[in-house]
Amino acid sequence: MTADPNLLYSEIEEELRASVRDLLADHSPVSAVLARIEGSDGYDPALWRKLAADLGAAGLQVPESHGGAGASLRETAVVLEELGRSVAPVPFLGSAVLATTALLLAGDDAVRSLADGSRTGTLAVPFSTAPFSTAPGRPFTSSVTLGPGGTLSGRVTSVADARSADLLVVPAADGSLHLVETGYELTARTSLDLTRPLADLTFDRTPARPLTADPAVLAHTLLTGAGLLASEQLGIAEWCLTSTVGYLRERRQFNRPLGSFQALKHRLADLWLDVVGARAAARSAADALATASADAPVAVAVAASHCGTAAVRAAEECIQLHGGIGMTWEHPAHLYLKRAKADHLALGTPAHHRAVLAELVDLPA
Amino acid sequence: MSTASIEELRSRTRALLSEHDPATTDPLDFLRARFDAGLAWVHFPVGLGGLGAPRALQAAVDAELAAADAPDNDPRRIGIGLGMAAPTILRYGTAAQQARWLRPLWTGEEVWCQLFSEPGAGSDLAALATRAVPSAEGVWTVDGQKVWTSSAHTARWAILIARTDPALPKHQGITYFVCDMTDPGVEVRPLRQITGEAEFNEVFLTGVRIPDSHRLGAVGEGWQVAQTTLNNERVSIGGQRTPREGGLVGIVSDTWRSRPELRTPELHQRLLKHWVDAEVLRLTGERLRQQLTVGQPGPEGAGTKLGFARLAQELTGFEVELLAEEGLSYDDWTMVRPELVDFNGREAGYRYLRAKGNSIEGGTSEILRNIIAERVLGLPAEPRTDKDVPWKDLAQ
Numbered sequence: 001m002t003a004d005p006n007l008l009y010s011e012i013e014e015e016l017r018a019s020v021r022d023l024l025a026d027h028s029p030v031s032a033v034l035a036r037i038e039g040s041d042g043y044d045p046a047l048w049r050k051l052a053a054d055l056g057a058a059g060l061q062v063p064e065s066h067g068g069a070g071a072s073l074r075e076t077a078v079v080l081e082e083l084g085r086s087v088a089p090v091p092f093l094g095s096a097v098l099a100t101t102a103l104l105l106a107g108d109d110a111v112r113s114l115a116d117g118s119r120t121g122t123l124a125v126p127f128s129t130a131p132f133s134t135a136p137g138r139p140f141t142s143s144v145t146l147g148p149g150g151t152l153s154g155r156v157t158s159v160a161d162a163r164s165a166d167l168l169v170v171p172a173a174d175g176s177l178h179l180v181e182t183g184y185e186l187t188a189r190t191s192l193d194l195t196r197p198l199a200d201l202t203f204d205r206t207p208a209r210p211l212t213a214d215p216a217v218l219a220h221t222l223l224t225g226a227g228l229l230a231s232e233q234l235g236i237a238e239w240c241l242t243s244t245v246g247y248l249r250e251r252r253q254f255n256r257p258l259g260s261f262q263a264l265k266h267r268l269a270d271l272w273l274d275v276v277g278a279r280a281a282a283r284s285a286a287d288a289l290a291t292a293s294a295d296a297p298v299a300v301a302v303a304a305s306h307c308g309t310a311a312v313r314a315a316e317e318c319i320q321l322h323g324g325i326g327m328t329w330e331h332p333a334h335l336y337l338k339r340a341k342a343d344h345l346a347l348g349t350p351a352h353h354r355a356v357l358a359e360l361v362d363l364p365a
Numbered sequence: 366m367s368t369a370s371i372e373e374l375r376s377r378t379r380a381l382l383s384e385h386d387p388a389t390t391d392p393l394d395f396l397r398a399r400f401d402a403g404l405a406w407v408h409f410p411v412g413l414g415g416l417g418a419p420r421a422l423q424a425a426v427d428a429e430l431a432a433a434d435a436p437d438n439d440p441r442r443i444g445i446g447l448g449m450a451a452p453t454i455l456r457y458g459t460a461a462q463q464a465r466w467l468r469p470l471w472t473g474e475e476v477w478c479q480l481f482s483e484p485g486a487g488s489d490l491a492a493l494a495t496r497a498v499p500s501a502e503g504v505w506t507v508d509g510q511k512v513w514t515s516s517a518h519t520a521r522w523a524i525l526i527a528r529t530d531p532a533l534p535k536h537q538g539i540t541y542f543v544c545d546m547t548d549p550g551v552e553v554r555p556l557r558q559i560t561g562e563a564e565f566n567e568v569f570l571t572g573v574r575i576p577d578s579h580r581l582g583a584v585g586e587g588w589q590v591a592q593t594t595l596n597n598e599r600v601s602i603g604g605q606r607t608p609r610e611g612g613l614v615g616i617v618s619d620t621w622r623s624r625p626e627l628r629t630p631e632l633h634q635r636l637l638k639h640w641v642d643a644e645v646l647r648l649t650g651e652r653l654r655q656q657l658t659v660g661q662p663g664p665e666g667a668g669t670k671l672g673f674a675r676l677a678q679e680l681t682g683f684e685v686e687l688l689a690e691e692g693l694s695y696d697d698w699t700m701v702r703p704e705l706v707d708f709n710g711r712e713a714g715y716r717y718l719r720a721k722g723n724s725i726e727g728g729t730s731e732i733l734r735n736i737i738a739e740r741v742l743g744l745p746a747e748p749r750t751d752k753d754v755p756w757k758d759l760a761q
Contacts, residue, residue: 007648007652008652245742245744248744249745256748257744259745262735265738265739265742266731266734268742268744269733269738270734272668272737272742276665276668277645277648277672280648280651280652281645281648283652305638306641306645351634354634354641355637357637357641361610363618363621363633363640364628365628365630
């Protein structure tokens with residue numbers, strides 16, 4: 001039996017949340033995000049520097065001995081909540097979560113440059129890649145093959161956070177991981193999520209440095225990503241609920257605030273319950289991952305299944321309950337819907353996570 | 366002693382156990398001794414079964430007593446007394462009332478029931494029509510009808526709200542009493558439910574004479590007093606941990622595992638969704654419990670009952686369907702009058718029908734959604750047409 005998860009926020013985590021929230025409010029208000037998506041790559045390098053280097057958010061899960069803050073994935077999850085709440089256009093998930101986790105598990109010193117925010121990286125897999133089991137019969141599939149001299153060849157599509165990346169952690173077909181810094185071709189995609197650009201990567205005898213031959217590293221990296229993405233989804237859902245409540249308190253129709261109509265109040269109460277559940281589930285996953293609990297795969301599957309659905313529902317309700325204005329480009333609600341729907345597919349859909357859960361808790365088809 | 370440390374509580378508990386060995390002491394005597402030692406509900410005042418200690422410390426006492434196999438006061442059977450009557454008596458009762466009622470309430474010697482709901486006043490509780498009028502010196506005479514009264518057939522006492530001034534708007538002019546269920550004029554009739562059993566009652570009050578010394582709070586202040594009762598009804602007991610797959614979801618999961626012939630792909634998808642919902646609800650309750658432990662209660666409590674009702678209804682409906690042909694049968698339509706209600710007891714058909722009450726009893730899901738929307742989310746109330754109208758002028 002594993003220890004009970006700690007589902008609360010520590011004082012340090014609340015202080016971190018306040019710092020991140022202040023920084024985002026000052027340097028990345030939603031109006032600025034709306035303006036930025038018209039630009040070339042959508043990212044905000046200045047914001048990333050402040051968040052990653054000045055605040056030290058990029059190295060939260062990295063031990064101090066490797067140039068990080070020596071905190072844990074619990075704190076990393078709190079940052080993701082705030083980034084979800086603000087749909088901030090920064091490569092935190094790709095760099096501080098996916099690439100950093102892989103490099104830490106592989107024991108590679110390249111993690112230092114990610115931890116201090118001087119460089120960013122990402123994991124070169126399609127963003128829709130679900131965590132897989134390392135058990136026999138459930139291998140990872142990739143079209144990237146290993147060639148002479150450890151070079152890589154092949155193509156990976158729809159990679160998140162690749163456009164701003166200085167280094168790539170690239171899985172080969174056998175699940176081994178390789179570090180790539182140059183010598184590949186990057187083609188930008190037009191993404192559904194305007195605040196998290198995607199790109200296709202082509203490797204053709206691209207020089208690479210082997211990181212690990214153990215496919216469990218990739219499996220655990222994807223599990224960590226899926227588990228922490230739940231915290232981002234919680235942040236998205238919270239913003240959608242809060243802004244919808246705020247709008248319905250102000251907006252008057254039929255000579256009453258819209259929020260006084262019971263039909264709408266009940267929808268928001270149900271949504272609130274979804275968000276409350278998302279917080280408990282996301283905290284459970286973050287704590288299980290941070291403490292390397294044996295229960296982590298179940299906690300992640302539960303959180304990913306619930307939070308992915310909750311975020312999309314919250315964003316869809318947000319659009320609907322804002323009425324006409326919710327359908328406009330100038331109102332930020334669409335940024336959240338696009339992030340929520342992309343996240344719904346990212347790192348395994350809720351349906352995929354439920355199928356994984358069926359095996360984990362012995363409820364076979 | 367106004368405060369107590371966890372160590373003091375443990376040593377007091379050990380002293381109780383050594384003076385009253387649970388193996389040789391009569392269970393009721395033990396419970397009385399526990400009350401007198403202040404270990405019944407440690408957050409209550411000294412002399413009333415407590416030590417004025419933080420509520421969270423109760424768990425340490427309970428664990429120590431459970432380990433020693435000490436008798437339990439069966440909080441499920443006497444839940445209304447413990448959860449609703451006691452906090453109200455503590456807040457509004459006189460010293461004499463507290464001394465008379467709290468000890469036998471806690472030990473379970475006297476069972477309590479709640480005479481609030483009426484045929485015409487369910488979710489709109491303040492519309493109640495039961496009348497209490499002053500008759501002889503210091504005596505009220507009560508006439509009316511109450512409904513959905515759990516345990517009325519075993520209860521010694523009832524908490525009762527009645528209208529004492531019909532000329533005032535409906536939330537005013539209500540007074541809160543304690544009614545002796547053995548008095549002449551109190552008639553309890555079983556109310557048979559859709560499950561076939563009679564878990565609740567109708568209670569007819571005809572010329573019931575209640576002494577003024579059994580009034581809780583001021584005349585006309587009954588609505589405020591009742592809020593204490595109702596808020597406590599919805600407070601999570603706390604300290605109780607549900608294991609994963611506890612309750613209904615465990616029953617259904619076990620059926621799934623042991624009966625592969627019942628499985629279909631469509632049912633598999635639904636089962637997994639319910640399983641996740643159950644686990645998320647469990648984690649929500651666990652998070653609330655952790656918040657209470659550190660003294661930071663969150664608003665999640667308002668949502669757990671709402672979530673529980675929805676999940677119970679979905680799961681029990683699923684179970685009947687999963688059982689296929691067996692789902693067409695029912696175990697027993699004979700009318701029985703249980704003292705204890707176990708939502709999970711009996712068979713799938715019973716569970717399905719009983720779960721329909723989960724979204725009605727103890728505050729309907731609609732009222733809970735209003736509470737969440739207004740008190741947690743801060744949305745405005747619906748316009749009210751009945752607020753300032755004298756009760757007697759409202760459409761009855």
